[in-house]
Amino acid sequence: MTTAEHPDRDDHDVAAHVAEQAGELLLALRAEHADLEGQELKDLGDRRSHELMVRLLHELRPDDAVLSEEGADDPVRLAASRVWIVDPLDGTREFSERPRDDWAVHVALWQDGELVAGAVGIPARGVVHRMDRPAELPARPDGPVRLAVSRSRPPAFVVALAESLGAELVGMGSAGVKAMAVVDGTVDAYVHAGGQYEWDSAAPVAVALGHGLAPTRVDGSPLVYNRENPWLPDLVVARPEVLAEVREALDRLA
Known part of the structure; x- marks a missing residue:
């Protein structure tokens, strides 16, 4: 250090x-x-x-x-x-x-x-x-899985995922805001598959890790940073209670 x-x-x-x-x-x-x-x-x-x-x-x-x-x-x-x-x-x-x-x-x-x-x-x-000041996740309300999605341009992939899950789409802006909406309990999951770079997800993933979440790539593989090509196109951040359900839905869409 x-x-x-x-x-x-x-x-x-x-x-x-x-x-x-x-x-x-x-x-x-x-x-x-x-x-x-x-x-x-x-x-x-x-x-x-x-x-x-x-x-x-x-x-x-x-x-x-x-x-x-x-x-x-x-x-x-x-x-x-x-x-x-x-x-x-x-x-x-x-x-x-x-x-x-x-x-x-x-x-x-x-x-x-x-x-x-x-x-x-x-x-x-x-x-x-x-990352170092995690807050306890608020209790998840009853009802369908809530997925963060772009307010202005929801991608077809996430719309299809929501249909597979019977999920509710919650519109909001930037990638960081969507990821932090999982951390603060506004939504249950943020799934992105439309293309990103390392700077789009590194800080949100660090904070999510600090809060006990387990972000991954869409295919379940680890997120790897500081590579020669900083393109890191997809991301899954989800509450523990819905992670398995989201992963199963992603497998069905693969």
Whole structure:
């Protein structure tokens, strides 16, 4: 652990701090640039949040590598033992559609093959979910399985899965928000099969692991990070009570 310059902050604190600072910046940009909308606002948020996150990580953990959605991929990370995997703005569409709050900031630390720290900030809700501060899962209500799905563009795969399960689809925005909806009890499962990169899932998966969940690929195989090709196209995050039922339905659709 590289803590020589900031011994007061462990890796979990660094993840949360970077997520909080980036979230505050994004909220300020959204407020200060009321004249911007659509792609202009998306691009501004992505760029400025990336710049801040990289600067903070270089200050707090100068010996670590960084993989960011918005940065050039430096191959030095492939030989590094510690790599921060970040998404400066998860859900640019939602961010640009004021006053939507279902967008997020992702910060995760991969170390020697494992995710060891992570935070998912949902700035417009004033929430930062941390890997090291798990909350007890709220009791699951009676009724059908609740599946998180894109509010604006539900994929056919998840619609078919819901039909197989007899599930209820619950619309919401970014990948991080959907994964955290499992953690906070809003939904029972989040299944994505439409294509993602490592930065889309690393922090949500870290937080889910910290909360005792067992995220996997759709086929049940492990999620592996810091690979040469960061494409990691699918993900399953589910409450323990429904995991077997969801896996059986996925097997039927395979």
